[in-house]
Amino acid sequence: xxxxxxELQQKANNxxxxxxxxLYAAGSGHPGxxxxxxxxxxxLYFNEMRINPKDPDMPDRDRFVLSGAHMxxxxxxxxxxxxxxxxxxxxxxxxxGSRLQGHCVRNLELGVETTGGSLGQGVSIACGMALAAKLDxxxxxxxxxxxxxxSNEGSVWxxxxxxxxxxxxxxxxxxxxxxxxxxxxxxxxxxxxxxxAKWQAFNWEVITVAGHKFEEIFAALQKxxxxxxxxxxxxxxxxxxxxxxxxEGKWQWHGKTPNAxxxxxxxxxxxxxDATN
Amino acid sequence: MQLxxxxxxxxxxxxxxxxxxxxGLLNAGIANPDVVALCADLKESIKxxxxxxxxxxxxxxxxxxEQNMAGVAAGLALDGKIAFIGSFACFSPARNFDQIRxxxxxxxxxxxxxxxxxxxxxxxxxITAQMLEDVALMRCLPNMKVVVPADALQAxxxxxxxxxxxxxxxxxNGRSETPLLFEENDPNIFEFGKAQMLREGEHVTIIAxxxxxxxxxxxxxxxxxxxxxxxxxxxxxxxxxxxxxVLESASQxxxxxxAEEAQKFGGLVSAVTETLAQNYPVPVEIxxxxxxxxxxxxxLDLTISRHLSEKDIQIAVEKVLQxxx
Numbered sequence: 223x224x225x226x227x228x229e230l231q232q233k234a235n236n237x238x239x240x241x242x243x244x245l246y247a248a249g250s251g252h253p254g255x256x257x258x259x260x261x262x263x264x265x266l267y268f269n270e271m272r273i274n275p276k277d278p279d280m281p282d283r284d285r286f287v288l289s290g291a292h293m294x295x296x297x298x299x300x301x302x303x304x305x306x307x308x309x310x311x312x313x314x315x316x317x318x319g320s321r322l323q324g325h326c327v328r329n330l331e332l333g334v335e336t337t338g339g340s341l342g343q344g345v346s347i348a349c350g351m352a353l354a355a356k357l358d359x360x361x362x363x364x365x366x367x368x369x370x371x372x373s374n375e376g377s378v379w380x381x382x383x384x385x386x387x388x389x390x391x392x393x394x395x396x397x398x399x400x401x402x403x404x405x406x407x408x409x410x411x412x413x414x415x416x417x418x419a420k421w422q423a424f425n426w427e428v429i430t431v432a433g434h435k436f437e438e439i440f441a442a443l444q445k446x447x448x449x450x451x452x453x454x455x456x457x458x459x460x461x462x463x464x465x466x467x468x469x470e471g472k473w474q475w476h477g478k479t480p481n482a483x484x485x486x487x488x489x490x491x492x493x494x495x496d497a498t499n
Numbered sequence: 500m501q502l503x504x505x506x507x508x509x510x511x512x513x514x515x516x517x518x519x520x521x522x523g524l525l526n527a528g529i530a531n532p533d534v535v536a537l538c539a540d541l542k543e544s545i546k547x548x549x550x551x552x553x554x555x556x557x558x559x560x561x562x563x564x565e566q567n568m569a570g571v572a573a574g575l576a577l578d579g580k581i582a583f584i585g586s587f588a589c590f591s592p593a594r595n596f597d598q599i600r601x602x603x604x605x606x607x608x609x610x611x612x613x614x615x616x617x618x619x620x621x622x623x624x625x626i627t628a629q630m631l632e633d634v635a636l637m638r639c640l641p642n643m644k645v646v647v648p649a650d651a652l653q654a655x656x657x658x659x660x661x662x663x664x665x666x667x668x669x670x671x672n673g674r675s676e677t678p679l680l681f682e683e684n685d686p687n688i689f690e691f692g693k694a695q696m697l698r699e700g701e702h703v704t705i706i707a708x709x710x711x712x713x714x715x716x717x718x719x720x721x722x723x724x725x726x727x728x729x730x731x732x733x734x735x736x737x738x739x740x741x742x743x744x745v746l747e748s749a750s751q752x753x754x755x756x757x758a759e760e761a762q763k764f765g766g767l768v769s770a771v772t773e774t775l776a777q778n779y780p781v782p783v784e785i786x787x788x789x790x791x792x793x794x795x796x797x798x799l800d801l802t803i804s805r806h807l808s809e810k811d812i813q814i815a816v817e818k819v820l821q822x823x824x
Contacts, residue, residue, distance in 0.1 A: 285578075328577075328606045336577070337605045340597050346567045347602055350574020350582075353559070357535070357580070377598075380567030388559070 224269050227436045232497045233303055234264040238465045239492050240299035240312050246485040248316040251324065253469060254462035254476040256296035258400045258433070259367060262458055263300040265439045266365055266396075275305035279330035282362055285351045287336050289344025290369040290398065291325040292477070297334065298322050306333040342375030344368065345395065349384050352393035352453070363447075367396045371403025374412045382424040385453040394446045395426075395455040398433070400462040402473035418457055426455045433458030467491050500744060503687055503695040503733075508716060511678030517615045519651030520672050521546035523658025524583060524613070528554050531662055536583040537572055539565050545585040545615040545672075565591045569598035569610070576608035581662055587621065588614035588630035592637055592669060599667070604642045607666045612637070613658070618709070618760040619793060619801040620673035629793035629801070635765025637669035638738045644668045645737040647759070647767070648689070649712035650680040653735060656689035664691055671709065675798050678713050680733075692736045694744035700730035703816050703823070704748035704755050706771050708734050711758040711786065711807065718812035729816060740770045742778070749779045754823040756784045756815045760807055763787035782822035784815035 225233070237260050245251045267273065271284040288297050295315060302309045307321075314320035321332055325339035338344050348366035355362040372378060385393055399417060401408050408414060421428045427449045431438035439458070446454035462476065463469025466488040480488055506512075528534045528550050537559045538547045551558035561568040565586055572582035584591060592599050592612050603610045614633060621628040637645050644664060648654040654672055661668040680697070681688045687695070697712065698719050707715040712733045719729035730752055732744060749755060755775065759767040768787050775781060788805050802808050 337601060340601050342566070343570050343598055343602050346570020346598070347574040347577070349567070350571035350576075351578050352574075353571065354575045354578035354580055357557070357575075358578075377564075377566040377570070380562075380564035381570070383564065384561060384567055384571060387562075 228497055230264050230268055230436050233268055234260050235465070235492055235495050237264060237296065237299040237303050239489060240302065240309065241295045242466065242480060242485060242488045242492070244295055244299065244312045244315045245479045247313040249479055250316060251295055251479055252292040252477050253479060254402065254472070255290060255293040255369060255398060255400065257464045257466060257469065258460040258462045259293055259296050259398050260464065261434045261436065262367065262396055262398070262439060263296055265436055265443070267300050267304045269440065270443050271365065273333070275333070278306055278333045282360055284362055285335050285348070285364040287344040287348040287351070287364065287366040288326050288338060289348070289366050290341065290372050291338025291344065294326040297326060301333045341372040342377035345378050345381035348393060349381050349390060352390040353388055355392055356390070362392065364393045365396065366393070367398060369403070370397060370399045370401065370408050370414060370417065371411065373397070373414055379424070382421065382426065386425040389451045390453045391450050393453040394443070395453065397455055397457045398460050399457050400460045402462050402471070402476060404476050406473055421455045426453050428455055428457065430457045430459065433460035434464060465492050465495060500696040500747060502699055503697055504682065504685065505680045505697050506682060508678055508713070513676035514651035514679055515674065515676045516648055516651050516654040516672040517546040517674060519654035520613060520658050520670070521549045523655035525549040525553055527659050527662045528557065531581065533579060534581045534583065534662060535559065535575055536585070537561050537568050538584065539563055539568050539586045539590065541586050545587070545613070547585055565595040566598050569595040570602045572610045573598070573602035573606065573608040576610045577606060581609050581611065583611045583613055585613045585615070587628060588617040588633045588671065589628050592633055593630060596636055600640055603667050604640045607642045609665060611661055611668050611670060613670045613672060615672045616674040617671045618673065619798045619805070620675040622675070622798045622801065623795050625795040626792045631762045631788050631793070633671060634737060634759070634761045634767065635769070638765060638770065642666050644739065646691070646735055647671045647708040647737055648735055649709060649733050650677060652679060652681045652683065653689050657735065660689055660691050673710060677710055680713065689735065692739050692741060694741040695733040695735070696730060697733050698729065698731040700728035701752055702728045702754070703820055704730040704732060704752045705758055705812065705816065706732045706734050706745065706748070706755060706767070707758040708737065708767055710760050714807070714809040715758055715812055717809040718816065721809065721813055722816055727816065727820065734767060737767050737770055740774060742774045745771055745774050746779050749775055749781045753781050754819045755781055756786060756812065756819055758786040758812055761787060763789055782819050784819040786812050786815050
């Protein structure tokens with residue numbers, strides 16, 4: 223059953239609260255990207271992908287590959303919100319013995335499809351999964367989320383060539399275009415503009431969306447479904463740290479966690495966004 | 500250990516390991532529809548062509564992009580395929596080590612990494628192509644298994660066999676033609692993880708793999724004329740190591756020479772000496788590349804200049820016998 227936009231917004235806000243809580247508890251991790259991709263993951267997990275939290279490794283589930291694996295708090299929080307595992311487990315993030323590893327580790331019980339942590343690898347795995355679905359004549363679709371800093375990695379463009387050559391129209395990349403990366407603004411670290419023209423030149427269907435507008439995200443996902451004989455990339459313009467006033471757009475919050483005082487401000491910011499307000 | 504029968508090597512019949520691999524991959528593809536193959540613009544050189552011609556829908560040319568090739572193979576394997584990837588050893592598994600470590604080994608993906616042109620078999624291509632560090636790189640990765648065949652027939656049988664071994668395997672093939680050691684229809688050409696005794700002897704054991712097996716057999720022949728009886732083990736599976744075979748030979752001959760065409764760090768030399776040091780220390784001499792790169796030249800010139808010839812093996816045997824208590 224598909225959710226209304228307002229319901230999705232509330233889900234996303236719940237997920238963001240989980241993210242800041244779990245990162246505070248962990249004491250290390252990556253809030254910027256995690257909060258920035260939350261709406262994208264909410265769209266995928268609640269209204270787009272063929273998945274079943276009660277049967278997490280069903281063979282013909284759609285695949286989601288988090289190539290930017292440092293943003294895994296957003297994935298864990300989304301999976302918990304969707305019912306793959308209890309939300310109480312979220313605060314074990316990064317702790318010894320936890321199933322919620324600091325970067326994602328393949329665990330189909332949890333709904334985590336791939337191991338990652340070295341940028342530019344998940345994109346290739348996603349190509350392989352899309353190819354496997356084609357070989358088996360299955361309707362599975364493969365979604366892969368990567369970052370714009372990650373796009374500095376040459377292997378991303380190797381995957382881009384491959385996806386085109388093998389006409390992987392069951393493959394959708396979603397690029398988290400937040401314009402920041404670990405140590406500065408992406409434009410300073412390594413300018414990638416024009417990003418859309420780069421992917422067009424690699425013969426992908428390119429759709430640019432506002433990464434926090436569900437209507438635009440769903441329209442792009444729908445267009446990707448209708449696109450034949452080539453893969454699609456959705457360039458999602460996002461705001462790192464979305465929803466938390468002092469984190470928004472700041473590269474300094476790529477990989478820093480909030481202290482107790484900052485957590486309270488963050489939660490107050492997010493509480494104001496609740497639908498009941 | 501039982502003796503594995505080998506051919507008479509006085510006038511050896513030559514065949515390249517990579518040609519044996521080609522037949523093995525074709526056979527594997529016929530036997531199992533889940534086998535797929537990917538290569539990086541070296542289809543003919545590394546001999547994926549027989550498979551590619553027979554199964555065009557299961558062969559994927561990735562272009563000169565070894566990192567992506569490894570990752571795509573991981574994705575295929577996670578979704579049920581048995582994916583062979585191939586290139587020169589200097590490109591795969593060297594250039595794509597990060598993908599092999601994370602995307603393949605950490606997920607125990609069923610990917611078989613087949614190389615060719617390993618070590619000095621790439622001769623005239625020179626220093627960069629002569630991959631001597633591949634065995635060490637692959638052996639130190641959890642979940643990875645490592646196989647270094649000794650002739651073309653063993654390369655063929657090993658290729659067929661590793662399809663049955665779940666998870667990642669590195670199969671190291673050479674470029675040049677080398678003597679066939681085994682008989683065509685011998686059912687014992689390759690058993691994964693089991694060393695073969697190719698020559699009996701009680702004074703000393705040479706543990707070798709790859710090209711060094713033939714050279715070790717020649718050295719053993721020469722030493723026999725001096726009254727030295729040399730046992731030769733073909734340790735084609737470097738990981739998991741057949742520790743029982745190593746320890747049995749150590750306890751029976753009390754002296755070991757390890758011979759491999761790779762850097763002496765991390766590969767067969769390390770595997771054997773680690774096992775001996777922890778369980779049954781005996782004198783060991785090493786015939787391997789000693790912290791050096793290669794250069795252009797015929798494989799034979801390189802073999803001699805890097806002290807990997809049968810003469811060097813003989814010298815190592817005589818040296819280890821002097822140390823034997």
